[in-house]
Amino acid sequence: MRFLKIIFFFIAFQMTAQQGGMWIPSLLEGMNEDEMQSLGSKLTAQDIYDVNNSSLKDAIGHFNGGCTSEVISPKGLLLTNHHCGFSQIQSHSSLENDYLRDGFWAMTLEEEIPNDGLFVEFIVRIEDVTDAMLAGVTNEMSPRARQSKIDINRNAVVKATQKEDWQGIKIRPFYKGNAYYLFVTERFEDVRLVGAPPSSIGKFGSDTDNWVWPRHTGDFSMFRIYADKNNRPAKYSKDNVPYKPKHFLPVSLDGIEEGDFTMVFGFPGRTNEYLPAVAIEQITQKVNPSNIAIREAALKVIDANMKADDQIRIQYASKQARIANAWKKWIGENLGIQKSGAIAIKRKFESDFTKALKAKGMETEYGTILPEFSRLYNEFEAVNVKRNNFIEVFFRTNELMQMAFRAFQMEQAIIANPNNLDKAVESFKNRLKRIHKNYNVNVDKGVYQAVMPLYTSTVDASIYDKTAFTDMDSASKLLEGTGDEILEKLNNDAAYQYAKPLIKEFYTKLEPEFQQINTQINALQTKYMTALMKVMPEERYFPDANSTLRVTYGKVNGYAPRDAVYYDPVTYLDGVIEKYVPGDYEFDVPQKLRDLYDAKDYGQYADKNGKLPICFLGTNHTTGGNSGSPAIDAEGNLVGLNFDRVWEGTMSDIYYDPEICRNIMVDLRYVLFIVDKYAGAKRLIDEMKLVHPKKK
Ligand code: ARG
Ligand code: GLU
Secondary structure, eight states, rough: OOOHHHHHHHHHHHTTTSSOOOOOOOOOHHHHHHHHTTTOOOOHHHHHHSSOOOOGGGEEEEEEEEEEEOOOOOEEEEEOOTSSSHHHHHHOOOOSSSSSHHOOSSGGGOOOOEETTEEEEEEEEEEEEHHHHHHTOOOTTHHHHHHHHHHHHHHHHHHHOOOOTTEEEEEEGGGGTTTTEEEEEEEEEEEEEEEEEOHHTTTTTTHTTTOOOOOOOOOOOEEEEOOOOOOOOOOOTOOOOEEOOOOOEEEEEEETTOOOEEEEEEEOOOOOOOOOOOHHIIIIIIIIIHHHHHHHOOOOOHHHHHHHHHHHHHHHHHHHHHHHHHHHHHHHHHHHHHHHHHHHHHHHHHHHHHHHHTTTTOHHHHHTTHHHHHHHHHHHHHHHHHHHHHIIIIIIOOOHHHHHHHHHHHHHHHHHOOOGGGHHHHHHOOOOOOOHHOOHHHHHHHHHHHHHGGTTTOOOOOOHHOOOOHHHHHHHTOOOHHHHHHHHHHHHHHHHHHHHHHHIIIIIIIHHHHHHHHHHHHHEEEEEHHHHHHOOOOSSOOOOOOSSSSEEEEEOOOOEEEEEEESSEEEEEEHHHHHHHHHTTOOOOOHHHHHHHHOOOOOOGGTSSSSEEEEEEOOOOOOOTTTOOEEEOOTOOOOEEEEEEOOGGGGTTOOOOOOOOOEEEEEEEEEEHHHIIIIIOOHHHHHEEEEEEOOO
């Protein structure tokens, strides 16, 4: 009997322990703590999150609002991905100092490079403020009334929250607005570039290997946080000193093996795990395909130009990576949704939900939700697709249209109040400067010709020969004079004349229609979440990602993507050499790395079989924003650096399938090897705490 019980428990745990989820660090006690420990973790909930003592969370920083980073030394040394530090690395690169191509290593503190605008934010504490935020909010309220009540409550909550002067406050909705949590934050603004490998290591495999396993990318870069003399956040100053963190992660030299516990701790950006089937249909069948086509058209032009010209390669590196990343992700997402049968699975789930509603007598309260979703998404489709495509063309791909869009905003601001003139012109000029820092008119014209026909039938590339905006000097001249003069010149500009009706259509039609339906969809999604948790309380619910600090956990594990194929969970340097194509823009390998491989000069970083591990897979449920997140072992040491997911599991933002969804991490031993043996930056190794948790 007892034996059976143990077996049963074991099976139940096997089934539940791998189903993903991104959990709130302050709420791990109980279910999550048990699950983690049954997966092999030795950590308590308090080791991970503690308000009164230092804990793992004190080492985890939100990197520039988009990625994750972690402190790995008592001197504020910070680890994140190469692709997260990419725009900083790019901005310090030139044809003479090509840090993108050759890498960069500061050999002293003095050589570390400041980065204008870059920040890292830590979480001081998390509070459940649901009751205060939802006080006086009722189900009968219109979405608008509800929101304004919540805004009033928010002000009161912020006022009542104790914090130090230099700290900030954020409040975010969870479970589609059924709960609210408050975050007290500390933001550091003096963050300097310490080191980056060459792109042939940090971006090895580039777009061909992106979102794909097996992977061999050393996707890491290093920064350092500087603080003032009191160890507090401060703007850049040469007098600032390396930050002394409340906690930093020791680095394990023992690495991982298949089956080992791992936890990924970071700031996942956005998931949508509770969408109705109709929404998934719309995303995969309408929105994704048209967005993919626009990006694909732009990439063809940009890629060809980057390959032909080194100056353009540097200028467009960051833009190209951004465009290519989501482009490929959407393709994978669509394939995964199809292959996993996600839509049919959701439909089945929805029919179970409907049955449960009947069985529990809750039909009157919640029975209209699903039919309402169908009606709303049907109404939503045309405007949703068109608005998405507008954003792709006017913000993500074509730069001249982006300039025209900003010019339109400037014009509106001046018309609204002529006293705004100086401010509006100034802010538009700053936008233009930022765009022109990395602008090539021929590339952009090519992009225009490629993407615009996918948005509208009126295309006129001659605007490129007539407009003032493709050149910073002529653009500046256009912005001289009185308000009336500027607006007159603007409205005579060929590109502006072309773009203005399209932008007007966006503001007067697309955006209002979109918002009007979207507000209703969001309100319904809130109600659906409430209903799910009430009607089917036995299901596993975790809040969708919302760029707040989360814990996700699992174990090192391969996967079987299709019949007769199994992927091992670890790759080695041997695989880098296998992929090596001399001189290739994606698969070249630096001479020095090949020499180290030939000499098997791996130092203390080889595994027990003498091989150098590069990347590994886990069952941790991650998403964009988890880039740069630490993979932490059973005892709280750093073993990996998260940077991607596998192709077959890319749909996990919408539908998480534990069988094939895997996250991809760089093995920390490869990171250390590159820093030490490849770059010779031993000073960085010396400030870390290297440990051997498995050799006790
Ligand atoms: N796919 C990873 C992520 O979503 C890595 C992106 C790196 N960019 C690239 N174009 N290779 O961020
Ligand atoms: N590379 C992604 C990022 O920048 C993380 C990978 C993912 O989306 O899972 O956040």
